[in-house]
Amino acid sequence: MKIILFRFEKEKINFLDCDINSGNLVVGDRENISLESTKNRGEKYNKVLEELLRIQTKYSAGLFVYQSPQKYMGKIKDEEGFANSAILHLFCHKNNIGLLELTPKIVREKLSIPNEDFKNLLEQEGDVIRKTYSIAKSDKIFDGLVFVSLLKNII
Numbered sequence: 001m002k003i004i005l006f007r008f009e010k011e012k013i014n015f016l017d018c019d020i021n022s023g024n025l026v027v028g029d030r031e032n033i034s035l036e037s038t039k040n041r042g043e044k045y046n047k048v049l050e051e052l053l054r055i056q057t058k059y060s061a062g063l064f065v066y067q068s069p070q071k072y073m074g075k076i077k078d079e080e081g082f083a084n085s086a087i088l089h090l091f092c093h094k095n096n097i098g099l100l101e102l103t104p105k106i107v108r109e110k111l112s113i114p115n116e117d118f119k120n121l122l123e124q125e126g127d128v129i130r131k132t133y134s135i136a137k138s139d140k141i142f143d144g145l146v147f148v149s150l151l152k153n154i155i
Contacts, residue, residue, distance in 0.1 A: 001019070001020050001062050001063060001155065002017070002018075002019055002059055002060060002061040002062050002063070003017075003018045003019070003020065003061055003062070003063045003064070003065055003148065003155070004016070004017055004018070004055060004056075004059060004061040004063075004064050004065070005018060005065050005066070005141060005144045005145060005148055006064065006065070006066040006067070006088065006144075007066065007067045007140045007141050007144055008066070008080070008081040008084035008085060008088075009080075009081065009140065010080040010081070011034060011035045011036045011080075012032055012033065012034055012035060013031075013032070013033040013035065013048065013051055013084070014030075014031075014032050014033075014140045014141050015030070015031055015033075015055060015141075016028075016029070016030045016141050016144075016145065017029040017030070017059050017061075018145075018148060020152045020155060023152060023153050024152075025148065025149050025152050027133050027145070029059075030141070033051050035047055035048070041083075044080075045083065045084075045087055048084055048087050048088075049087060049091060052087070052088065052091045053091075056095065056097065061097065062097070062098060063097070063098040063099070063100060063155065064088065064092055064097055064098070064099050064100070065099070065100040065101075065102055065144065065147075065148060066085055066088055066099075066100075066101060066102065066144070067102050067103075067143060067144045067147075068085055068101050068102070068103055085101075100151075100155070102143075102144050102147040102148070104118070104122075104147075107147045107150060107151060110151060110154055111150060111151070111154070121150065122146060122150075125146050125149055125150055126142070126146050128149070129142065129145055129146050129149055130142075133145070
């Protein structure tokens with residue numbers, strides 16, 4: 001199954017093309033798309049839609065996954081990331097593309113494991129991802145890739 005992993009930032013879209021074949025995760029192309037050239041939010045959101053269409057046309061993914069914006073005590077920390085994830089939801093709905101949100105809670109529940117076991121599993125899988133794909137822990141897409149790798153047999 002072809003998957004596109006997204007991580008939205010205020011002025012950037014990070015994405016990674018992945019395939020899951022027989023339980024194996026294969027990492028493909030990776031891009032960072034700048035949104036800095038846009039003059040206002042309307043242009044920015046339009047560019048996000050155009051880039052989503054370009055990505056889907058190029059990769060024909062069956063599933064889009066994304067790391068959702070962080071929330072603190074009911075407040076959204078990253079407004080632009082939240083808006084971009086809302087645009088992603090709309091795009092996937094209109095184009096009949098599967099969509100999966102990645103948060104520690106969602107992934108842990110899908111794996112049906114206790115929180116302490118989940119934390120250990122995250123550390124172990126993170127080590128495997130760093131070694132296998134030469135990706136730094138500080139990389140914006142790292143956490144999402146760890147989550148996808150943990151879910152590769154469920155997706």
